[in-house]
């Protein structure tokens with residue numbers, strides 16, 4: 001049962017219920033970005049809580065602090081990636097991928113007994129980087145202001161009698177309601193004649 | 202029937218749903234002929250408004266033809282009537298309704314206890330909005346159930362096309378109230394932030410109400426061109442300093458009246474560093490809104506001036522310079538529009554050719570294209586300012 005049906009308990013009997021779902025406003029790039037955002041959270045949490053295990057697996061002993069910092073970085077980029085500002089999040093992820101690859105490259109030497117694992121991890125990060133780049137380009141393409149967005153609407157007046165002729169037109173027969181009055185002049189508030197008396201006296 | 206349904210952040214779908222049914226004798230059902238997407242819908246699209254549920258039907262700018270009437274609404278409505286439906290649901294009888302404060306009607310929020318908890322006291326039921334305001338299914342659909350239908354409709358005559366009438370549901374009275382709230386005097390300079398559909402209506406209202414100088418602020422050239430069409434002086438905040446320009450245009454004194462037609466989702470840019478901080482706080486759930494426009498208005502407004510807030514704010518905002526506002530003696534007016542308070546008068550002005558709100562429509566599409574049109578309107582792509590949908 002989907003969420004849309006479960007939420008039925010919040011509805012009354014005459015309210016429409018979803019019977020068949022149609023196509024979504026989310027593009028495939030949007031969905032890929034969302035998946036990468038959740039992936040970031042998973043990886044970030046693992047790096048934060050188990051940096052020692054990750055270091056041992058990859059032959060990066062002694063770099064636990066760095067791995068933990070990378071975990072924080074993953075989480076920090078996940079937040080915008082999962083938000084409507086995906087583009088910023090994905091850009092941050094791509095920069096992070098470069099850092100990951102840089103660090104992994106230090107494990108890619110013959111003396112590393114875990115060389116195989118390090119190679120697999122590098123291949124994985126390269127794959128994820130490609131996905132990040134695909135999602136970034138897709139999101140950017142799908143949500144940009146297309147060429148021709150700067151249309152000229154200077155003929156859309158909306159005031160059939162003309163912009164100039166319409167100035168003050170409604171003042172002839174519209175009185176600002178009493179509860180919307182915000183202005184007044186002292187002269188209007190004083191009893192008739194008193195302002196003159198005051199200025200002369 | 203077909204309807205545009207909220208499934209989560211940025212996830213709106215054109216689903217098949219069951220038809221609405223009359224529940225209460227004051228209900229009526231209308232067959233929707235036209236509806237529109239509003240800037241407020243974008244706050245829902247971005248999941249900034251709390252208490253939305255997957256499966257909620259969107260839409261609060263709707264008109265159509267009455268097809269079924271409950272027994273208690275029969276005196277006021279009949280089958281075949283052509284009606285525009287205000288986005289606010291009102292009972293017409295409570296203390297607030299009798300004062301004309303329809304958007305805070307005390308009786309129409311069917312989840313009033315939620316409203317009491319969230320706002321201190323409940324506000325009116327609204328179509329296609331959060332469950333804090335009743336969670337009523339909206340009108341971006343083929344059919345709409347209208348609760349309290351005897352008092353929640355504007356009857357409109359045949360012979361005027363939907364395009365001219367539809368916006369009586371929201372943006373025309375909203376823009377009008379934004380201007381009325383400032384109590385415009387001849388000689389006043391009115392500055393309006395935001396040239397979206399609401400800002401465009403506020404600009405025209407301020408002109409009709411006799412402002413001497415109307416200044417419109419935005420960063421999108423096509424929207425500024427539409428503002429200039431009505432005679433507004435335009436300021437592009439990406440290329441000019443808003444404060445400097447406003448002071449220049451008012452002999453250094455600042456505008457008498459300031460209208461916020463932007464609301465919670467102020468543009469984020471490096472030129473306005475406070476907006477970056479607001480966006481970061483918003484992501485970390487440290488703040489609900491990005492109140493850049495409020496800060497700017499309070500700073501630049503002439504002492505003893507009026508600040509009219511019609512753009513929607515959702516919750517907690519940071520760094521509002523209350524000290525400036527207090528010492529300058531500013532008056533604040535704000536509300537969800539009290540739609541029916543203005544609609545009779547505005548309908549007459551449409552019939553009388555004083556205003557033709559159809560100017561704002563830049564895109565028309567079939568309801569089934571709704572999901573794409575949400576994205577297009579949000580991205581401000583393809584010169585999009587206002588989308589009208591027809592089932």
Ligand SMILES: NC(=O)c1ccc[n+]([C@@H]2O[C@H](COP(=O)([O-])OP(=O)(O)OC[C@H]3O[C@@H](n4cnc5c(N)ncnc54)[C@H](O)[C@@H]3O)[C@@H](O)[C@H]2O)c1
Pocket residue numbers: 239240241242243244371372375394395396397398399400418419420421424438462463464465466467468493494510511512513514536537538586
């Ligand atoms: N109070 C009511 O009853 C009511 C009714 C309808 C809509 N609204 C609200 O009014 C607001 C505007 O609605 P809309 O349909 O015109 O939406 P919109 O999103 O189309 O328009 C907002 C405009 O503000 C501009 N903007 C952003 N940041 C700005 C800044 N710093 N300075 C100047 N301009 C800036 C944007 O470029 C855009 O053109 C929304 O918050 C909406 O929820 C309120």
Ligand SMILES: [Zn+2]
Pocket residue numbers: 239240241242261262288371372
């Ligand atoms: Zn609206």
Ligand SMILES: [Zn+2]
Pocket residue numbers: 291292293294295296297298299305306307308309
């Ligand atoms: Zn009421």
